[in-house]
Amino acid sequence: MGVEREDELEGLIDKLWWIFLDKVRKKYLFSWDSVPGDDDEKLKQFLRDDLDISWAEDVEINKSDDDKTIYIFKDENSAEIKIDKKKEIATLKIRGGRTRDLIVKKEEGKLNIYGRKKKRGPGARSAELGDEVDLFLPQIRALFLMRNPKFPEFIYGPSCRGARRNALTILDNVETLPDLFCYLVYKKNDKSLSRLINMLFREIMEINKEGLLSVENVYTDPPEHIKIALKLKECAECFGVEANHPICYHHAGTLTGIVSALWGKKLYGYETECCAAGGDNCEFIIETNSEEHEKYLNPGKIDFSLHKRLEDTLDRKIHRSIGDEIDLRYYQLVILNSLIENPTMFRESSHLGGIDYGKELASFLQAHYNKKGEELFDVISRYYRCLKHLRIEIKKGADEIRAKEVAEISGLPKNELFLGFLFGELESLFSAIRKEVVIENKAFENDDLVITFKKQE
Numbered sequence: 001m002g003v004e005r006e007d008e009l010e011g012l013i014d015k016l017w018w019i020f021l022d023k024v025r026k027k028y029l030f031s032w033d034s035v036p037g038d039d040d041e042k043l044k045q046f047l048r049d050d051l052d053i054s055w056a057e058d059v060e061i062n063k064s065d066d067d068k069t070i071y072i073f074k075d076e077n078s079a080e081i082k083i084d085k086k087k088e089i090a091t092l093k094i095r096g097g098r099t100r101d102l103i104v105k106k107e108e109g110k111l112n113i114y115g116r117k118k119k120r121g122p123g124a125r126s127a128e129l130g131d132e133v134d135l136f137l138p139q140i141r142a143l144f145l146m147r148n149p150k151f152p153e154f155i156y157g158p159s160c161r162g163a164r165r166n167a168l169t170i171l172d173n174v175e176t177l178p179d180l181f182c183y184l185v186y187k188k189n190d191k192s193l194s195r196l197i198n199m200l201f202r203e204i205m206e207i208n209k210e211g212l213l214s215v216e217n218v219y220t221d222p223p224e225h226i227k228i229a230l231k232l233k234e235c236a237e238c239f240g241v242e243a244n245h246p247i248c249y250h251h252a253g254t255l256t257g258i259v260s261a262l263w264g265k266k267l268y269g270y271e272t273e274c275c276a277a278g279g280d281n282c283e284f285i286i287e288t289n290s291e292e293h294e295k296y297l298n299p300g301k302i303d304f305s306l307h308k309r310l311e312d313t314l315d316r317k318i319h320r321s322i323g324d325e326i327d328l329r330y331y332q333l334v335i336l337n338s339l340i341e342n343p344t345m346f347r348e349s350s351h352l353g354g355i356d357y358g359k360e361l362a363s364f365l366q367a368h369y370n371k372k373g374e375e376l377f378d379v380i381s382r383y384y385r386c387l388k389h390l391r392i393e394i395k396k397g398a399d400e401i402r403a404k405e406v407a408e409i410s411g412l413p414k415n416e417l418f419l420g421f422l423f424g425e426l427e428s429l430f431s432a433i434r435k436e437v438v439i440e441n442k443a444f445e446n447d448d449l450v451i452t453f454k455k456q457e
Contacts, residue, residue, distance in 0.1 A: 047059075090103075098321055140357060142155065143302070144356065159337045235281075247304075271283065351421070357424070402448050409449075
């Protein structure tokens with residue numbers, strides 16, 4: 001299926017946004033009046049299944065005498081849920097920094113607590129791989145493409161436009177209106193404006209495991225000028241990466257696109273601090289002035305430490321409080337946003353980037369696993385499963401690779417355009433095994449991707 005036209009690619013990007021936002025739906029959790037008590041199991045199930053809190057199985061649950069706080073604890077682990085004075089919002093705080101706003105509704109004389117419902121998107125993969133991939137996968141794709149000086153703009157621009165185009169859907173999910181945003185700007189009510197933006201972003205970002213977002217400051221003086229400072233902890237785009245420049249162009253574009261849609265005017269976003277460049281957090285500015293934004297999109301050469309990041313991934317040294325994996329739709333969105341601006345250049349750059357990465361990966365895997373007495377042939381499939389990228393079958397002596405449940409195209413059209421980096425990567429890996437080969441043919445057989453190789457002439 002061909003999807004090289006811009007409108008078709010935009011349609012796929014919008015589809016991924018809908019899958020993201022489908023997770024942000026109301027879900028009944030428990031009755032405030034029945035905890036502790038009959039709804040204890042429902043509360044524990046929410047903590048365990050929705051928030052991936054492993055220690056929530058056998059916990060003690062108490063409530064304060066004033067009926068405003070629920071305490072949950074086990075050994076050194078703890079959490080609390082505090083209801084506000086108006087009994088409209090309950091805030092869950094987990095030891096370690098995670099927070100989640102819950103919805104309170106008074107129904108038939110009871111205070112019922114609602115959260116947001118997760119839903120698996122179409123094309124869901126098997127339980128072995130699931131619908132998430134390791135953080136390293138989207139990171140390495142973006143970093144190798146950033147070796148082309150034009151790619152920061154190609155990531156930021158489409159991310160911004162896609163988010164802006166889908167902003168009304170976001171607003172519908174969080175039950176707010178652009179008119180309220182503009183009213184708060186006009187009234188210079190920066191405190192309420194900060195809370196509104198927090199409501200818009202925080203839960204969506206946390207559900208998709210993109211990071212823990214908070215609004216630090218909002219300036220609206222004069223009203224025609226707006227400047228918003230946001231902080232993102234444990235950012236999926238750069239967590240564990242070491243680079244010489246801020247690299248979170250996808251999030252800068254996405255956040256700017258949503259706020260631009262809210263205000264109805266074009267705004268400019270850039271990163272002032274990045275974990276990859278030595279910062280404690282990733283910090284973004286969204287404002288009406290464009291000067292710093294232009295500098296941000298022209299960083300010069302971006303250098304990063306590949307081997308350390310790869311070793312940390314394979315040795316499981318990367319640990320975020322919200323997990324070391326990310327929704328595979330996020331990964332697909334990064335690819336499509338890069339692709340839409342210039343499909344021809346993306347195809348060429350992706351394939352060349354994949355070849356370069358595959359060479360470095362082959363060398364690294366040989367050195368990394370050699371101490372365990374394993375050969376490269378035996379560890380490649382384990383490497384891909386470790387990243388939850390795909391399942392791969394490689395037969396000794398054969399000139400064929402069969403890949404299943406490939407993350408780049410799960411739930412999307414089976415199109416080679418999305419797979420340029422992977423093709424280059426596999427070509428280099430297979431060359432390390434069979435000595436200098438190139439891809440001869442690529443074909444889809446049902447849900448499998450079959451790649452055959454031949455000797456390089």
